[in-house]
Amino acid sequence: MDILQKYNQEFQQNLENAVTKNEPAQLYDPIKYILSLGGKRIRPALTLMVCDFFEASYKEAMSAALAIELFHNFSLIHDDIMDNAPLRRGQITVHEKWDVNTGILSGDAMLILAYRFFEDYNPNQFQELAKLFSETALQVCEGQQHDMDFETRDDVSIDEYIHMIDHKTAVLVGAAMKMGAIVANASKSDKESIYEFGRNLGIAFQLQDDYLDVFGDSKTFGKQIGGDIIANKKTFLYLTAVNQGAQVQADELEHLFTINPKDPTDKISTVKEIFTHSGAAEATKKEIEKYSNLAYSVLDEIEISEEKKKMLRQFGEELMLRNF
Numbered sequence: 392m393d394i395l396q397k398y399n400q401e402f403q404q405n406l407e408n409a410v411t412k413n414e415p416a417q418l419y420d421p422i423k424y425i426l427s428l429g430g431k432r433i434r435p436a437l438t439l440m441v442c443d444f445f446e447a448s449y450k451e452a453m454s455a456a457l458a459i460e461l462f463h464n465f466s467l468i469h470d471d472i473m474d475n476a477p478l479r480r481g482q483i484t485v486h487e488k489w490d491v492n493t494g495i496l497s498g499d500a501m502l503i504l505a506y507r508f509f510e511d512y513n514p515n516q517f518q519e520l521a522k523l524f525s526e527t528a529l530q531v532c533e534g535q536q537h538d539m540d541f542e543t544r545d546d547v548s549i550d551e552y553i554h555m556i557d558h559k560t561a562v563l564v565g566a567a568m569k570m571g572a573i574v575a576n577a578s579k580s581d582k583e584s585i586y587e588f589g590r591n592l593g594i595a596f597q598l599q600d601d602y603l604d605v606f607g608d609s610k611t612f613g614k615q616i617g618g619d620i621i622a623n624k625k626t627f628l629y630l631t632a633v634n635q636g637a638q639v640q641a642d643e644l645e646h647l648f649t650i651n652p653k654d655p656t657d658k659i660s661t662v663k664e665i666f667t668h669s670g671a672a673e674a675t676k677k678e679i680e681k682y683s684n685l686a687y688s689v690l691d692e693i694e695i696s697e698e699k700k701k702m703l704r705q706f707g708e709e710l711m712l713r714n715f
Contacts, residue, residue, distance in 0.1 A: 553594065
């Protein structure tokens, strides 16, 4: 994204030197490996951008940005182990390249390294950053557990699903932005407002991710279309279709999400039709718009220039302009 480009470039240079230890190689090589696989680096760039917007040098927020990125990649290593995933960003996952035990231990080391970056701040900032980080990390773990629990439950509500993606995805976006405000010594109200902006945008982003998994263009979306359907994931689309669609549609959908055909083409096509005709697809787009607007409405409360508010809105719009 153009608005984040300056921050991304600076962050990438610092990330390359974030892990300086080399021994034991079996511990540190996997960390350096997953950090080398790329990614959008949106969260750390947001930390830097917000610090800049609150009239502090964005370079002061670099350590907080590094902590966010190390935590995010730590969670990816462990998620890949839980999902038994063979690939991450098109490359072999850490536990496949080494082994599961190495993945667990290297992930744990990444989490500890992330905390150490807060030692670069004064005592008050350290306390506030570490408290936010701990709370967010625990919420992400809770979200992951809810997600796993939902796989075996038939009574998941839409409210529960929103709560799950809020914790699993959105709170980390909110925390990344709030950390930039903390480093910049923004007011308490501004710190809370920028957190809510990021959190609501994070929910909208995940809902859009669910939508694009079914209705997106694989070339621009960057993922296999229908992956959630193949994995029988009970997304917002699924839950809405079951709750709001005709009984015959709900029954067929529930049956389809109990089977795993070798060729899933027909299953994906049928589920897609049910999502459309039940109104679930349109309801999902409205929910995306709802949380996007909630994020934008918070901008009025933040004490920054109108130009910077406009840039924050532009970031949100660019984030949501992936191919429908």
